[in-house]
Amino acid sequence: xxxxxxxxxxxxxxxxxxxxxxxxxxxxxxxxxxxxxxxxxxxxxxxxxxxxxxxxxxxxxxxxxxxxxxxxxxxxxxxxxxxxxxxxxxxxxxxxxxxxxxxxxxxxxxxxxxxxxxxxxxxxxxxxxxxxxxxxxxxxxxxxxxxxxxxxxxxxxxxxxxxxxxxxxxxxxxxxxxxxxxxxxxxxxxxxxxxxxxxxxxxxxxxxxxxxxxxxxxxxxxxxxxxxxxxxxxxxxxxxxxxxxxxxxxxxxxxxxxxxxxxxxxxxxxxxxxxxxxxxxxxxxxxxxxxxxxxxxxxxxxxxxxxxxxxxxxxxxxxxxxxxxxxxxxxxxxxxxxxxxxxxxxxxxxxxxxxxxxxxxxxxxxxxxxxxxxxxxxxxxxxxxxxxxxxxxxxxxxxxxxxxxxxxxxxxxxxxxxxx
Amino acid sequence: xxxxxxxxxxxxxxxxxxxxxxxxxxxxxxxxxxxxxxxxxxxxxxxxxxxxxxxxxxxxxxxxxxxxxxxxxxxxxxxxxxxxxxxxxxxxxxxxxxxxxxxxxxxxxxxxxxxxxxxxxxxxxxxxxxxxxxxxxxxxxxxxxxxxxxxxxxxxxxxxxxxxxxxxxxxxxxxxxxxxxxxxxxxxxxxxxxxxxxxxxxxxxxxxxxxxxxxxxxxxxxxxxxxxxxxxxxxxxxxxxxxxxxxxxxxxxxxxxxxxxxxxxxxxxxxxxxxxxxxxxxxxxxxxxxxxxxxxxxxxxxxxxxxxxxxxxx
Numbered sequence: 001x002x003x004x005x006x007x008x009x010x011x012x013x014x015x016x017x018x019x020x021x022x023x024x025x026x027x028x029x030x031x032x033x034x035x036x037x038x039x040x041x042x043x044x045x046x047x048x049x050x051x052x053x054x055x056x057x058x059x060x061x062x063x064x065x066x067x068x069x070x071x072x073x074x075x076x077x078x079x080x081x082x083x084x085x086x087x088x089x090x091x092x093x094x095x096x097x098x099x100x101x102x103x104x105x106x107x108x109x110x111x112x113x114x115x116x117x118x119x120x121x122x123x124x125x126x127x128x129x130x131x132x133x134x135x136x137x138x139x140x141x142x143x144x145x146x147x148x149x150x151x152x153x154x155x156x157x158x159x160x161x162x163x164x165x166x167x168x169x170x171x172x173x174x175x176x177x178x179x180x181x182x183x184x185x186x187x188x189x190x191x192x193x194x195x196x197x198x199x200x201x202x203x204x205x206x207x208x209x210x211x212x213x214x215x216x217x218x219x220x221x222x223x224x225x226x227x228x229x230x231x232x233x234x235x236x237x238x239x240x241x242x243x244x245x246x247x248x249x250x251x252x253x254x255x256x257x258x259x260x261x262x263x264x265x266x267x268x269x270x271x272x273x274x275x276x277x278x279x280x281x282x283x284x285x286x287x288x289x290x291x292x293x294x295x296x297x298x299x300x301x302x303x304x305x306x307x308x309x310x311x312x313x314x315x316x317x318x319x320x321x322x323x324x325x326x327x328x329x330x331x332x333x334x335x336x337x338x339x340x341x342x343x344x345x346x347x348x349x350x351x352x353x354x355x356x357x358x359x360x361x362x363x364x365x366x367x368x369x370x371x372x373x374x375x376x377x378x379x380x381x382x383x384x385x386x387x388x389x390x391x392x393x394x395x396x397x398x399x400x401x402x403x404x405x406x407x408x409x410x411x412x413x414x415x416x417x418x419x420x
Numbered sequence: 421x422x423x424x425x426x427x428x429x430x431x432x433x434x435x436x437x438x439x440x441x442x443x444x445x446x447x448x449x450x451x452x453x454x455x456x457x458x459x460x461x462x463x464x465x466x467x468x469x470x471x472x473x474x475x476x477x478x479x480x481x482x483x484x485x486x487x488x489x490x491x492x493x494x495x496x497x498x499x500x501x502x503x504x505x506x507x508x509x510x511x512x513x514x515x516x517x518x519x520x521x522x523x524x525x526x527x528x529x530x531x532x533x534x535x536x537x538x539x540x541x542x543x544x545x546x547x548x549x550x551x552x553x554x555x556x557x558x559x560x561x562x563x564x565x566x567x568x569x570x571x572x573x574x575x576x577x578x579x580x581x582x583x584x585x586x587x588x589x590x591x592x593x594x595x596x597x598x599x600x601x602x603x604x605x606x607x608x609x610x611x612x613x614x615x616x617x618x619x620x621x622x623x624x625x626x627x628x629x630x631x632x633x634x635x636x637x638x639x640x641x642x643x644x645x646x647x648x649x650x651x652x653x654x655x656x657x658x659x660x661x662x663x664x665x666x667x668x669x670x671x672x673x674x675x676x677x678x679x680x681x682x683x684x685x686x687x688x689x690x691x692x693x694x695x696x697x698x699x700x701x702x703x704x705x706x707x708x709x710x711x712x713x714x715x716x717x718x719x720x721x722x723x724x725x726x727x728x729x730x731x732x733x734x
Contacts, residue, residue, distance in 0.1 A: 027626075034628025041534035044527035044598065045547055051595055052553055055561070058569045223454025231448055232455070243723075245458050250649065250719035251712065252656025254683050255465060257690070258708045262468045266696055283461050290458070314440055316447045344558025347658035347683070351690040373560045380564050380663060388568060395561050402556060 059399070062392035063180045066158030068165065070148040070173045073125075074100035077132050077139035077174075089140075093127045097142040126184045126196060131177035141176065145193045152386055181393035190358055190370065194386035197379070199394055204361045205274070205369035206343060212278030212365060213285070213342050218335055221286055222324075225293035225331075230319050249287035256284045257348030265352050272353025275365040280348050285338040292334020296327035329416040336409040340402050346373040372398050469712055472705030479699050487706070493669040493680075495703035496689060502699075508669035509707060512586065512679035516661055517654040519590025519675060520597060524654075525647055527594065528601025532643075535602065536609040537631045548603075555599040563663030566592040571664065580676050584666030587675040593660050597650040604649065608642020609635055641729040648722035652715045658683040682711045 019027065074097055083093040091112065098108045111117050124145045132139045150173065151165075158165065158177070165175055188198020224245075232238040260280030270276045300323050308318040324331075349371060358370040372394060379391035477484055482504045490505025531551060535544045570588040575581045612635050620630045636643065666678035667688045680688070686704050694701040 030626050030629070034626045037628050037632070038534070038538045041530040041538060044531040045534060045551070047527065048531070048551055048554065048595060048598060052550065054569065055557075055565050058565065059561075062568070220454050220457055223451045224458065227448075227451035227455040231451055241455055241459065244462050246723065247716060247719050248458055248462060250652055250715060251465070252653075252658070252683070252715055254656065254658045254686055255469075255708060255712050255715075258686070258705065259461070259465050259468055261690065262472070262705075263464055286458060286461070314444050316444055340556065344556075344560070346558065346560040347662075347687065350687050373558055376564070377560050377659070377663070380560075380567065391564060395564060398558060398561065402558070406556065 056399075059392050059395050061155050063389055063396055064155050065178055065180070065386075065389050066151075066153040066155070066162075066165070067176050067178050068150040068169065068173055069143075069176055070150060070170075071141075072144045072146045072148075073097055073142055074102075075172060075174070076100040077130075077136065077141050079136070080129070080138050080140070083127075083140035090127050093140045093142060094121070094125070096140070123196070126188065128178070128182060128184060130179070132174065143195050145191075145196045147195070149195070149386065152389075178389075180389040181396055185390075185393050185397075189360070190375070194382075194384055194390050197387070197390045199372065199375065199397060201358045201361055202370050202372045202375040202394075203397075205358070206371045208274045208362045208365070208369060209277045209281065209371055210339055210343060212274065213281045214335070214339065216278060217282035217286055217289055217338070220282070221289035221335075222293050222331060224286075224290045225297055226319055226324075228290075229294055229297045230315065230323065245287050245290055249291065253284055253345055254347040254351065256280055257351030259283070260348060260352040270366070272368060273366045274362050274369045276352050277349055277369065277371070278365070280352055281342045281345060284345065284348060285342050288338045288341065289331075289334055292337070293327070293331045296330025296334065297323055299330060300326045326418065329412065329418065333409045333413050336405055336412070340405040340409075343371075343401060343405070344373055344398065346377055349374055350377070372401070465712065469705055469709040472702050473709045475697075476699070476702035476706040479702070481699060491671040493685070495700050496692060496694070504703065506682075506707065506710060508671045509680060509682045509685055510710075511671060511673070512661075512665070512669065513655055513681040513683070515673070515675055515679060516586045516590045516593065516665055516681055517651060519587060520593035520654045521647075521651060522594075523591060524594030524597045524650060525601060528598045528646070528650065529605055529643060531598065532602040532605035532609065533631060533636070536606045537627070537635060548606075551599045551602055554595050557596075559596065559657060559659040560663070562592050562596055563589075563660040566660055566664035578676060582666070582676055582678045584664065584668075584678040585676055586661070586665045586679050589661050589664040590675070592664070593654055593657055596657065596660065597653055600650045600653055601646045604646035605639065605643045608639040608646075611642070612638045641726055644729075645722040645725045648718050648725065652718035652722070655718070656683065656711065656715050658687060662687045682707050686711070 076097070078093060078096050083089060083096060085092040095108055095112075098111070099105075103111075111121065126143045126145075128141050128143050129138060130141045131137050132141070153161070153165070155177075162175075169175060185198050186203065187200055188196060189201050191197040228238070228241065232241070257280065260276060260283075264270050264276040264279050265272055270279075304322050304326065305318055308322045313321070358368055362369040376391050376394040376398065379387045379394060476482060477487070481499075481502065486504050487506055489507070490503050491507055492503035492505050493508045494501060494503050531547075535547055535551075539547065566588045567584075570592055571581070571583060571585065574585075574588050574591075575583075578587065581587065616634055616638060617630055620634045625633070661681045662684040665681060665684060667680050667684050668678045669680040669685065670677055672679065685707055689700060689704040689707075692700075694704070
């Protein structure tokens, strides 16, 4: 037997010359088995890709639906050019709608002048760009919370039965294609009515929580990493620290929720607030950031440190002026990835009382809050199937935010990478 | 002359040696405190869980024997109907975890073998991030996917499948643990030295034989460790099971029934309004302690496997 067993291509004839018939058939069978095995190991990769595509397609399709609406307002729709005024679109479309309802110009302006009335109006109405099925695509609609939404169909079901649906429309009803993820989705607060539900309080909640998480966990994690890499003596305590960190990284996130519930919410009496959430999530991502920061610090070559010491620098001077500036790239990347994890974390926040229904924006570390994943969770758990569309819109937003973060981490790593 | 020398030293920042020493010590202490926060976290977790769990078992309504043997778990019910047997929750967790592992481990190992041994470096560079995507998708999204996409499809195939079931939760979880298994396995297979492979090729082995008879056995400790870690992650996973597997503790081995796991019970108990210190609230901590003990044990075992059985090639 020779090395030709290793090179599979084009060696068949050569092999023939060297092997007897029986050995040759055996060799072919062995190679065939190898090729089959290769195919088998390729399957999971393909499956994973298919599943991701299915997930994305499902979420996207679910964020659009055909709806038969019986409007409580004027029932009129307005052409795109008629309604679009940049940032003034909302006011413009509302004015058109009110005029169509038969209000005089003075009455309309009176409503716009009265901030209280205007806020109430805002809470009950939503300006949307919908695909109207009766021959006039992309029209502005003022959706009202008291509109009767008779039926709700998926994108393809609606397309297939479009003519039947149009024929079945009763007097005063309209068939719309409603994209749930639109601009007004980012301007609306939580609501019991699917069409009025939006993400704004959750967006601000996530911003507050994540901002605090970065403020809390970054210094602690970098401090821990510096201690372990540059300062720690080789003793039992240090070894315990390392083992402990590794084990903490494997603790399920919900256990951190239990910790946050009894220590921060109850014992420290912080209550179900932004601060409690930020502290809990900081502890949760701490091991991950520490591990990333340690790797970044370890990657700084020793020659740099020795050069610094040789110039008479103290340990801290070396760390702060030589090691950290050269490790900042890895630390930042690790921090971004950890933040991405914290943004999607749901279970611990459910435990420490992130409320799903928060009708106002958080205004400080001690205010109640909700975050994007909690909002998504509560929408999925709602009975009204229309909330599934809202949940899909929320999921697309969440995945979009995470994608931006990962892309940012990728760019940071590429752009500022150093080779020694 | 002496004076000017001292001045020179001061401007060069060398004269304040004593001062610098104090600062160095202070910084060292601050850093030590930072590092100790993680230890405090561990102690806090253990203390909190232990205190409330002792409170749970100290209650006359609960006995350790009942906790371990009874087949009903209904601590949120009215007082006369409460039962405290954790086995339905354990069974539910085991059901979901088993499905996830049976599907996820071979797939993860297969993907790892393909990416480490069969694919070109370019394919590996593009395929690895795709697998990692599953680790980055928030689990609430995966739960949504399991509940609203996978379950309806499975209901067409599997007769008698409930709307909330461990089957779809387990299948989606299999993909969640896939990157855990494959990235650790790839690392340990890449660590197998070239000389071993070359020796096997030299003996006339085909690529398939080298992979299955040399590389995988040599990397076995890392692969086993990744399996155990994946198991620990599956046991602790919360949102997928809460959304897709249901919240009704049932003592059953049937993957079509609605069940509850330890984690989904914790969510259920915490989102209801259980007053702090009540038995219902304490049952949450007892379940949490069980969960923590199980995952901690698995993590330690996985580290031990690497340390004890890991082959070192120097």
